[in-house]
Amino acid sequence: MIADRLEHICSRIRTSTASCGRDPGSVRLVAVTKTHPADAVREAYAAGQTLFGENYVQEAREKIAALSDLPLHWHFIGHLQSNKAKYAVDLFDLIHTVDSLKLARELDKQAAKRGKVQQILVQVNVGYEQTKSGVFAEDCLDLVQSIALLSHLQILGLMTLPPFFDQPERVRPYFRRLRELADGIRAENLPGVRMEELSMGMTGDFTAAIEEGATLVRVGTAIFGERKR
Ligand SMILES: *Cc1c(COP(=O)(O)O)cnc(C)c1O
Numbered sequence: 001m002i003a004d005r006l007e008h009i010c011s012r013i014r015t016s017t018a019s020c021g022r023d024p025g026s027v028r029l030v031a032v033t034k035t036h037p038a039d040a041v042r043e044a045y046a047a048g049q050t051l052f053g054e055n056y057v058q059e060a061r062e063k064i065a066a067l068s069d070l071p072l073h074w075h076f077i078g079h080l081q082s083n084k085a086k087y088a089v090d091l092f093d094l095i096h097t098v099d100s101l102k103l104a105r106e107l108d109k110q111a112a113k114r115g116k117v118q119q120i121l122v123q124v125n126v127g128y129e130q131t132k133s134g135v136f137a138e139d140c141l142d143l144v145q146s147i148a149l150l151s152h153l154q155i156l157g158l159m160t161l162p163p164f165f166d167q168p169e170r171v172r173p174y175f176r177r178l179r180e181l182a183d184g185i186r187a188e189n190l191p192g193v194r195m196e197e198l199s200m201g202m203t204g205d206f207t208a209a210i211e212e213g214a215t216l217v218r219v220g221t222a223i224f225g226e227r228k229r
Contacts, residue, residue, distance in 0.1 A: 001043075002043040002044050002047060002223060002224065003022045003043065003044075003046070003047035005103065005222060005223050005224075006031070006044060006047045006048070006223055007047070008222075009029060009219055009222055009223060010029065011205075012206075012207060013027050013029060013206075013210065013217070014118055015207075016206075016207040016210040016211060017098045017210060019165065019211070020210070020211045022210070026215060027210055027215055027216075027217060028051060028215065028216050028217075029049070029051065029052055029130070029217055029219060030052065030075050030077070030199075030216055030217065030218045030219070030222050031044050031049050031051065031052050031053065031219065031220070031224075032052070032053040032054075032055075032057060032073065032218050032219060032220030032222065032223075032224075033052050033053065033054060033055055033063065033079065033113050033201075033220070034053075034055040034059065034078070034220065034227065035059075035228060036220075036224045036227070037063075037229040038063050038066040038067050038149060040224050041063065041067055041070075041072070042067070044223065044224075045070050047057075049153070050071065050073055051071055051072075051073045051074075051075065052072060052073070052074055052075070052076060052078070053074070053075045053077040053096075053220075054075075054076060054077070054078070055076075055077055055078030055079075056078055056079070057076075057078075057087050057088060057091075057176075057205035058083040058130065060074065060076070060091055060152050061087060061091065061115070064091055073093050074091055074092050074093060074098065075092055075094045075095070075096060075160075075216075076088050076091070076092040076094070076095045076096060077096045077097060077159075077199075077218055078097065078099060079133050080095065080097055080098075080103060081188060081216055082102060082103050082106040084164075085103065085106040085107045085109075085110050086110045086139040088110075089107060089110040089111050089114060089116060090114070091144065093118070093119065093170075093214060094119045094120065094121065094197075095107065095118065095120045095121070096120075096121045096123065096199045096216075097121070097133065097134075097159065098120045098121065098122055098123060098141075098147070098161040099122065099123040099124075099125075099133050099134050099135045099143075099154075100135070101143060101146050101147065104120070104146070104147045104150060104153060105142075105150065106149060106191050107120065107152075108150035108151070108152045108153050108154060109152075111152035111153065112151075112152040116152065117151075117152055117153070117154050118152060118153050118154070119153075119154050119156050120147075120153055120154070120155055121155070121156060121157050121158055121159040121197060121199055122143060122144055122147070122155060122158050122159070123135065123136075123158075123159045123160065124136075124140055124158050124159070124160050124181060125160070125227050126160045126162055126174045126177045126178055126179055126181075127162050127174055129163055132157065132161060132213075134161070137177065137181050140158070140181055140185065141184070141188065144185055144190065144193055145190060146196055147191050147192050148191065148193045154192065154194070155192075155193050155195075156194050156195075156196055156197045156201070157182060157194065157195050157196055157197030157198055157215070158178055158181060158185075158195070158197075158198060158199070158225050159198075159199035159200065159216075160175075160178045160199070161202050162172065162174035162175065162178075162200070166204075168204060168205035168207070168208040169192070169208065171205045171208060171209075172205075172211075172212060175201070175205075175208060175209045175212035175213070176212050176222055178200055178212075179198055179212055179213040180196060182195045182198055183195075186188065196215065197215045198213050198214050198216070199214070199215070199216040199217075200212070200214045200216075200217070201204060201214045201217040201218065202217070202218055202220070202221075203219050203220060203221040203222040206218075206219055
């Protein structure tokens with residue numbers, strides 16, 4: 001079941017990259033496992049998936065510990081509170097959701113303690129939604145410049161969670177805005193700042209996101225089914 005769904009998503013990723021002339025290897029699938037048990041992750045791993053995303057630190061700590069026998073990669077995609085930064089640095093290869101200097105400083109401090117350079121993305125609130133996290137587009141360059149000075153963090157790109165629409169075509173302008181923002185920051189050639197990754201697109205709209213340049217798509221429901229909470 002999970003294997004079939006995963007293959008279906010991978011095939012849609014290949015079709016989308018082909019339709020816009022992109023290399024299929026330029027898009028990575030983050031399989032989002034929040035609320036789903038460790039056994040579901042094992043099933044996905046057996047089908048070839050090694051990259052997973054979690055939203056809640058406590059849930060992730062338990063799940064990752066239960067799966068420590070597998071060679072998995074974990075990304076953090078939820079809202080991160082500064083007091084959980086230490087756990088996030090221990091658990092995750094990439095943190096997609098850095099949206100304040102306060103959080104960045106705490107992550108930098110925790111990474112320094114561990115002798116790690118933590119890779120991060122800066123989360124942008126492209127839709128100016130009050131309920132969502134993320135820095136506003138016009139404040140993004142300033143935040144990136146400040147974070148670039150922190151020696152134990154490395155910025156790889158940008159992430160967004162755009163406004164929800166039933167039709168993916170209505171989300172597309174927000175994906176485009178994130179790509180244009182990344183292009184603008186890349187043109188600044190800031191030392192230590194890479195703008196290679198664009199984390200955007202979920203179950204309902206990941207093909208549009210790929211057409212607009214996504215390099216990381218975060219898909220949960222289409223692989224693991226509806227979440228119960
Ligand atoms: C839950 C979640 C996803 C996955 O959403 P689906 O619609 O289930 O694919 C992607 N990104 C973030 C930030 C999420 O919280």
